[in-house]
Amino acid sequence: MNPIRYERRQYTTGNTPIEKLDRLSKALGGPTISIKRDDLLGLTAGGNKTRKLEYLVADAIKQGADTLITCGAVQSNHCRLTLAAAVREGLACQLVLTEPETGYNPLASGNHLLFHLLGAEKIKVIPSDGDMLAAMEELAQALKKEGRKAYVIPVGGSNEVGSLGYMACAEEIEQQTWETGTPFDYVVTATGSAGTQAGLIAGFMARQSNTKVIGVNVSRDRATQEAKVLELLHATAETVGLTGEILPSAIRCEDQYVGPGYALPTDEMIEAVQLLARTEGILLDPVYTGKAMAGLIGMIRQGQFTKEDHVLFLHTGGSPALYTAPHLFLSENK
Ligand SMILES: Cc1ncc(COP(=O)(O)O)c(C=O)c1O
CATH class of the missing domain: 3.40.50.1100 (Rossmann fold)
Structure with missing residues (x-):
C-alpha cells in the first residue's frame, strides 16, 4: 500500500502498543498470546x-x-x-x-x-x-x-475507504514484529461489518505476510460473514490495486461464539471478560471483544493452536458498553 495515494487524517500519535499477555497465556496453557491495544487509539475512548x-x-x-x-x-x-x-x-x-x-x-x-x-x-x-x-x-x-x-x-x-485503516494497521503490526523478530502466526479479531478483517487480510497480503487472520463473529453465521468479508476484501484490493489471487481460504470466520444473537450475552463472553480483567487488568466489552476473546479461549481449549504459535489478539475497543451491563459482572457476596 502506498500511503501517499490516500489522504488520511491522523487521530492517534504513534503506534498502538503490542503487549505480551504472559499471565493469560499461562492460565490457558496455550500459545504465546499478545494483544494489540487498538482500544488505546485516539478520539473519544478509542477503538477500531x-x-x-x-x-x-x-x-x-x-x-x-x-x-x-x-x-x-x-x-x-x-x-x-x-x-x-x-x-x-x-x-x-x-x-x-x-x-x-x-x-x-x-x-x-x-x-x-x-x-x-x-x-x-x-x-x-x-x-x-x-x-x-x-x-x-x-x-x-x-x-x-x-x-x-x-x-x-x-x-x-466498512467500505473500501474505511478498510484502508486496517490495511495500515497490518502494516503497523508488520513493522512492530520486524523490530521484535517474531512474526505472528495468527491475528484474532471480532468481526461484524467486516472492514477490520478485510482490511487486515488486504494489508497482510500487500506485505506478503504469512500471518493468518481469524474473525470471531458477533452476529452472523459463518458462510454469511465469510462472504461479506470476501466481498469487501475484493473491493479493497481493487481500490488499492492489489494484484494476486484472493483465495476464499484466506478468510476464516468462527461462528460458535455468537450465542443467541448480536449483543446478547453468553457465559463464555462473561468468563472471557472476567479472565482478562483478572489476569491482565485489561477491560474488554460485552458485545465484540468479549465474544472475540471467548473465541480465542475456545479455540485454545479445542487444541487449535500449538504451544509454539504466536497469537495476536486485536483489542478493537468498545469499553463504554461495559458500563451498561453491570448485572452481568457484579460479584455477589463481596
Ligand atoms: C468494539 C468493536 N470491535 C469490533 C467491531 C467489529 O469490527 P468490524 O465492524 O470492522 O467488523 C466493532 C464494530 O462496530 C466494534 O465496535
Whole structure:
C-alpha cells in the first residue's frame, strides 16, 4: 500500500502498543498470546473505528462535506467515534439509530450518553428492521435543501475507504514484529461489518505476510460473514490495486461464539471478560471483544493452536458498553 495515494487524517500519535499477555497465556496453557491495544487509539475512548475514520473523514473533507451522517445500534461505538471525529474536525454529525427489541430508552447510558455529551446535531431512531441507508439518505437530502453537504458513512465505517485503516494497521503490526523478530502466526479479531478483517487480510497480503487472520463473529453465521468479508476484501484490493489471487481460504470466520444473537450475552463472553480483567487488568466489552476473546479461549481449549504459535489478539475497543451491563459482572457476596 502506498500511503501517499490516500489522504488520511491522523487521530492517534504513534503506534498502538503490542503487549505480551504472559499471565493469560499461562492460565490457558496455550500459545504465546499478545494483544494489540487498538482500544488505546485516539478520539473519544478509542477503538477500531478510529483507524477507519482517518481515511473516511479525509475523504469527506476532500469532498467538501460539512456534516457526517452515520448509523448503528443504540450502543454503537462507530457512531460515538464518528461523532468524535466530527467534533475534532469542526464538522456537524447526525446519527441514525436502530431501536432495540426492548425499546428505545432515551436515557440509555454508555455510548448513547456520549452521543449527547459530544453534541450530535440530530439523533433519528428507526425500527430495528428499518432501512438505515434510506434514513441516512433522507437526512442528507434535508441538509442539501439547506445548502449543506453531507458525507454518509455506512454502518461500521466498512467500505473500501474505511478498510484502508486496517490495511495500515497490518502494516503497523508488520513493522512492530520486524523490530521484535517474531512474526505472528495468527491475528484474532471480532468481526461484524467486516472492514477490520478485510482490511487486515488486504494489508497482510500487500506485505506478503504469512500471518493468518481469524474473525470471531458477533452476529452472523459463518458462510454469511465469510462472504461479506470476501466481498469487501475484493473491493479493497481493487481500490488499492492489489494484484494476486484472493483465495476464499484466506478468510476464516468462527461462528460458535455468537450465542443467541448480536449483543446478547453468553457465559463464555462473561468468563472471557472476567479472565482478562483478572489476569491482565485489561477491560474488554460485552458485545465484540468479549465474544472475540471467548473465541480465542475456545479455540485454545479445542487444541487449535500449538504451544509454539504466536497469537495476536486485536483489542478493537468498545469499553463504554461495559458500563451498561453491570448485572452481568457484579460479584455477589463481596
Ligand atoms: C468494539 C468493536 N470491535 C469490533 C467491531 C467489529 O469490527 P468490524 O465492524 O470492522 O467488523 C466493532 C464494530 O462496530 C466494534 O465496535
